Amino acid sequence: MINDILKDAEGRMKKTLEALGNNFNKIRTGRAHPSLLDTVQVSYYGSMTPLSQVANISVEDGRTLSVTPWESNLVPEIEKAIMKSDLGLNPSTAGNVIRLPMPALTEETRKGFTKQAKAEAENGRVAIRNSRRDALAQIKSLLNDKEIGEDEERRAQDEVQKITDKYVAEVDAALAAKEKDLMAI
Template sequence: MDDSIKSVIDNATLKMDAAIEHLKSALLKIRAGKASPDMLDSVRVDYYGTPTPVAQVAKVSAMDARTITVTPWEKNMIPAIEKAIRDANLGFNPGSDGEMVRVPIPSLTEDRRKTLVKQAKAEGEDTKVSIRSTRKDANNSLKQLQKDGESEDAIKGAETQVQDLTNSYSKKVDDMLKEKEGQIMTI
């Protein structure tokens, strides 16, 4: 295989891998009823006038399956952390004991579970769109290589490889979504 064709396929693989990694991180943020420090990744605390991720001003950990604890490095940050968690619109109601902020994770209602499944599916569809876009870019690059003198057979073989990559990554997305839906719908 020509180096330029291999480069196009390798680049497409890298971009599709990145799309899958993005989906993994997005699915981690969708809670499945079990406490996880990742649930607070989107929370930004007002740290002396600067919106700062909560993990940079405190230790975030899961105390048990139903509680996240946030232990700030500076005790005076407790009210700001509580306010940031409430304002993040995650459906959590934090409370503090003067030492740390405890965030009880409420049980999911059936409606909330369905909403979370829709959210996960939307993330999956965005990932599939990204994968198909990568396929389109790769195929356009291959067509350009053909115009630049690459053999038609080599290009057709490469396009088949790109389509096989697309199919395999789309299947990974479907498998990840199925697993996440199972986690969310399990009571």
């Protein structure tokens, strides 16, 4: 029973860490990376479709992404979708290839993105602590139902805290790496 609670809590914390990684990928650095366009949706025959499913996205050089649609009639739709996204990118089209030059980050935008990264990390920590709270509540209910003893409860609480500390440390490490990446010129 306790093992199931611990596994569930650790699984939820792991998912939180993965979600944090995805959120960090959306915060752009000065370098081009295809994951920047993960959130862009294109109108494809009446339905909204992720850009990666209707075009090939590649890195041309350190500061330029190229998007090559699989159907040439999608070029204007993709341009519109990229311009509507809040990424601040201006597409330039040459035939069927859409190039996205990454504007250089100013000190002000770097600081803004760093604040955004810190907020995402704090949301991750809160989610991890919520998982801990839920696990401790389940352990407490087992104690109240007399399914476990006080010693087992104490050991389980200590184990939940160790798991929580491990994942909070991973969030902090991911934030430090992202901040370093953002502040690199």
